[in-house]
Amino acid sequence: MDLRVLGWRYENIRGGLRDVSISLDSSPGRWTLIQMPNGTGKTTTMSLLRAVFSGEALTPQEVYDLRAADITETGLFELRMSVNNKPFRIQLRLDFKNRTHQYWTARSEVRSGGLEEGISLPKELKRLLSRDFTRLFVFDGELAKEIRTVGKDRAANAIRILYRLDHLDMLNIKVGRLVEEQQQRSAAISTATERRGVARGKRQYETVVTRRTALETEQKELQKRRKEMEGRKTTVAALISGRIDQDEALRKRKEQLERERQNIDLSLLEAGHQGMSSLRVPAKIHPGIQQRLVALGGKLTHLKLPKTISVEFFKELAEQQDCVCGRPVTELIKRAILERAENYLAEDQILVINQMKAALRESSADPEEFTRVATQLASILRQLRLNTTAHDQLELERVEAGDTELEHLRQENQQLERDLDTTAQKIEKLTTRDPARQRALSASSENNIPLCDIEVKRCQEKLATATNTLRFVLQSECVKTLVSKISALAQLRLTERVRIATNEKLAQIVPSESLRVSRIGGALELESRQLSSKTGVSEGQSLAVAYAFLTSLLTEAPYKLPFIVDSPAVSLDTAVRRDVGDLIPELFDQMIMFVISSEREGFADAFYQREGVRYITLWRDGEDVTQAREGLEYFRSFHQREGTE
Amino acid sequence: MSFVLHQSGRTFFRGIIAPPKFLMFDAYYCCLMAGLYARTIGSLQDLEPDVFVNGYPDDFKRQSDIIAGLLVDAELDRKGIQPEDRASIEREMVKLVDPTSPTRLNGEGNKLLNLYAAAGFALIQDKMMPPTTIEDFLIAYHRYWHDPTNSSGA
C-alpha cells in the first residue's frame, strides 16, 4: 500500500493560517522542505495532520483552540493524499462556536465526487492508522523518548503493527470465538440429559481447576518455608561457629577440623569415583565371577563350540547334486540333511558366540581392586565420622562451659533439620512425577500436582466430549499453537532485522559515539556502556536513535508511508545534521520536513544539491496572516523578521 | 533391549540415584550380578510395568558380551545342563543369543536378565538398608559379596 501526501490547506486556523494552501502535487516532489518560523503554526500543522490521518476525536477545547481569532466561527483543514495512486481528500471541519468537529472524505471512486461523512479510507489503511501509529510517520519528538522507555511497548508494537503480526493475534481470537460458538451451539441442541451431563462436566472441571490452584499455592508456600528454613539453618551454623570462635583454643581446633574436613571430602570423592569404575566391570566385583567367566570360556573351547560348520553349509549341501562324500543327493537325503541342519547354528550366531568366547578369555581383572577401594572408603568414612564428632565436641564443650545460647542454637538446628525433613516429604508428595514414588506415597490427583494436571486434562476433554466439541477444540488448539509460534518467530526475526538495520544507520549517523541498540524488547534498549549514568542520553542522541529506528522500520515495511517531521535537526549538532541530512532522505519515497531558519545550516543546505526538492517558505505578514511562497532562492535567503516570535 | 526394574527397586535406591555418577542402570546391574551369581530368577509379577531404559548406557556397552556370557553360564547351571552335553549347551545359547541385537541377547534373553535382576534385588534388599550415599552403598555391596554367611558369596 502506497500512501502519499499531495497537499493540504487551512481555513481560519490559528497561527495566521487563514487561507493557506500547500501543494505538493506536481511531480516528482520527493522531498519537501517547509520553512516555518516558530509561531506560524508548525506544531498545529503536525497535530492536524495526525488528526486527519487517524480520524482522532478532538475535545471541544481542542477544537476551540484551533481558531484563528475569537470572532471566527468555522474553520477547515483539508488533506489531499493518494492511496495506491487513487486520490482522497479528507476534511476536518471545525465549528468554533459550538466547539464541534466532523470529518468528511471525498473519494475519487465515488462518481458523484461528493463528500461522505467520516473517514472513508481503504479498510487496511484505516486499521493501520491508529493514533499511536500515526505518530511514527508524522513524527512526534516525544516519541523519540517513548520508544526507549521500558514499559511502554512502543517499539515492539510498532514492529508488530507495521508488519501485520497483530492480524495473526486476531486470527487466533477468531479461532477462539469459533470454538465458543461451537460449544454454545452444541449446548443448545442437546437433550435435558445431555445438558445435565454438560453441567456436571463443567462442575467437575471447575472443581479440579480450583484444586490445582490450591495445590500450587501450597507448593509455593512450602517452597518458601523451606527456603526460609534453609536460610535460617545457614545463619544458625554461622552463629554457632561464631560462638565457638569466642574461645580462642576452640577456634583453633575448629579451623583445624575444617581443614581436615576438606581433605576428607576430596579423598571421598576420588575413592567414590574409583569405586564406581571397579563396580562397572563384572570381573572386578568378585573373584568368583571371573572364575566362572573363565570356566565357561574353557567349556566352550573344550567342547569345540560353536561348531565351525554352520547351517548354511548344510543348506548349500542340500542344493548340490552330489554330496561331499561323492554320493548323489536324493530328495530323501536332501530332507535328512535339512533336518540335521536345524541343529546347527547360523553363521552370524557362530560369530556372536565366538565374540563371547573371546571376551571371556580376555577378561581379566585385579581381584583385589574392589576390596581395596571398599576398604579405603570405609576408612575415609570413619575419618569423616571422627571429624564430625570432634566438631560436635567443640559445641558440647562450649555448652558445658555454660554457653546457653549455643545450647539453644543447637536445639534450634535439630528442630530445623526435623522440619526440613518433613517439608521435603510434603513437597515430594506434592510434586513427584515418578509413578513408583507416587504409589509409595499414596499420591493422588487430590494431593499431587502432576496427577492433578492429568485429571484437569481429562475433565477438560470429558467436558468437550459432553458438548460434542472435543475434536473441534483439539483442532483449534492445534491451529492456535501453530499460528502463535509463527507469529513469535516472525517477530523475533523482524525485531532482529530492524535492530541490525538501526545500528547500521547509527554507525553512519553517529559513528564516533558508538551508540548502539542492544535489544528491542518492548522498548528500544541501548547498550548500557555508552550511557553515562549521570546524563543519560542527550536529546541529539535520542533523536538520532529514533530516526535510525524509524527509518529502518518504515523503509522496508509492506506499506509505503511518507515521513513527516518537525524540526528534524534542531537538536543535532552540525556534523550530525549533515549526516542525517545526507542519509535519511534517501530512505523515503516521500519526506516532508518543517524546518526553522537556523536549521538551514548543515541540514537543509544538504538538499540544495539534490534534484526534485521542493522548497516552501511560510511567514506572517504585517497583518498577521500567514503567506506561502515556493522556491529555493526565497527559501535560502529568508530571514525571520524582527518582532515575530 | 528393554531393561525392567524390580517394583521396589526405585524406592530402595532413590537416595543414591544421581546420574551420571550413579545411574538407575547401575542399581539394576548390581542386582543382576547378584542374581546371576546366585543362579536365581524372580517372577514377572515382581517387575515394574514399564521399561526404564532401552539398551545399555555408554559405560556398560563394553560389557555386553560378558553379561551375555554370564547369563548363559547362569542358565546352564540353573537348568542343570551337564558340562559334557554339547548339544544342549549349544541349544541353550541359540535360545538366548541374537546376533543383530546390540546386547547380543534376544527377547528371551532379555526377559531372563530382568528376572535375574529381580531375584538379585531381593537378595540385596535382605542384606542392607536402603542406601543413603553412594559410598555407603559401595561398602555395603562389597560386604554382601564377601559375607561368608551369604549363600552367594564365594
Add this chain to the structure above:
Amino acid sequence: MASPLYPELENAITEILSSANDQTREFRQRLRKLIENATLGNFTDDDVREVIELAVVDEELED
C-alpha cells in the same frame, strides 16, 4: 496489495509448518494461505473453520 509476504513471516511459516509433520499437506497449505490472507484481512469465518477442521488430532481419551 499484490506484494507477497515479507521474508521473515514467509520463512517463519515455512519453518514451523514443516516441523509439524503429523499434519497433512493439505492442512499445511491451507493454513499457510489462511495466514497470508489474514495479514491482509482477507478471510471469512468459514475459511477459518474449514482450516481448523483439517487439522489432525488424537482424540483418544484415557478413562
